Amino acid sequence: RLLIVYPWTQRFFANFGNLSSPTAIIGNPKVRAHGKKVLTSFGEAVKNLDNIKATYSKLSELHCEKLHVDPENFRLLGDILIIVLASHFARDFTPACQFAWQKLVGVVAHALARKYH
Amino acid sequence: MLTADDKKLIQQVCEKSSGHMEEFGAEALERMFITFPQTKTYFPHFDLQHGSDQIRGHGKKVATALANAAKNLDNLSQALSELSNLHAYNLRVDPPCFALQLLSQCFQVVLAVHLGKDYTPEVHSAFDKFLSAVASVLAEKYR
Numbered sequence: 193r194l195l196i197v198y199p200w201t202q203r204f205f206a207n208f209g210n211l212s213s214p215t216a217i218i219g220n221p222k223v224r225a226h227g228k229k230v231l232t233s234f235g236e237a238v239k240n241l242d243n244i245k246a247t248y249s250k251l252s253e254l255h256c257e258k259l260h261v262d263p264e265n266f267r268l269l270g271d272i273l274i275i276v277l278a279s280h281f282a283r284d285f286t287p288a289c290q291f292a293w294q295k296l297v298g299v300v301a302h303a304l305a306r307k308y309h
Numbered sequence: 310m311l312t313a314d315d316k317k318l319i320q321q322v323c324e325k326s327s328g329h330m331e332e333f334g335a336e337a338l339e340r341m342f343i344t345f346p347q348t349k350t351y352f353p354h355f356d357l358q359h360g361s362d363q364i365r366g367h368g369k370k371v372a373t374a375l376a377n378a379a380k381n382l383d384n385l386s387q388a389l390s391e392l393s394n395l396h397a398y399n400l401r402v403d404p405p406c407f408a409l410q411l412l413s414q415c416f417q418v419v420l421a422v423h424l425g426k427d428y429t430p431e432v433h434s435a436f437d438k439f440l441s442a443v444a445s446v447l448a449e450k451y452r
Contacts, residue, residue, distance in 0.1 A: 214430050218430065
């Protein structure tokens, strides 16, 4: 969804092959694999809620020094994740739930931006 | 820029939701007040409890304005002109667009909750663009 709704984010995935249309993106195996990587990493944050900064320290350096990703993109991805959760959990994704998750994605985005220089 | 396909998708969503305007608008506002408490600063005169008449009434107003905007996609500036004046000169929701972005996020969450799978990536993209365009127009006259 990030690559579809905010197409400029495709700039970070030049070697992912065909990203030319929503259908291509949705069916792209590299996109799926990367999605799994990112969500698994989120899972780590959830297991380490008291220490998110440390959990993302290396990834922050990576995103700055090697990947050169503008941290604004972390915010965009966070918002998209919230919408995906809403579409899967429907009414169970209550306002209180949304509140907690918006805070979490904010904290993760902040942790990922922390080591930028 | 809204493509022809985007416009179709936006109008379809609005038609699908037409019986739920008040409900969706109110839910979006409620989510916004809970998720982004700073937005409550614009409504010190409101009863912000769950289900309040004021939230329901205001939600209906917002949703109706969006439905109207969806019917005038080729002329958003004009269609939203009054509201643009209101937000810029009277309400001064500040900084321009930022709080509106938060409402946009909450509106999309409401649609995702209610449409589930039907809130496809394509629909999501079209609606995100639509709400961005609306926010832009509302912020046009800030300075």
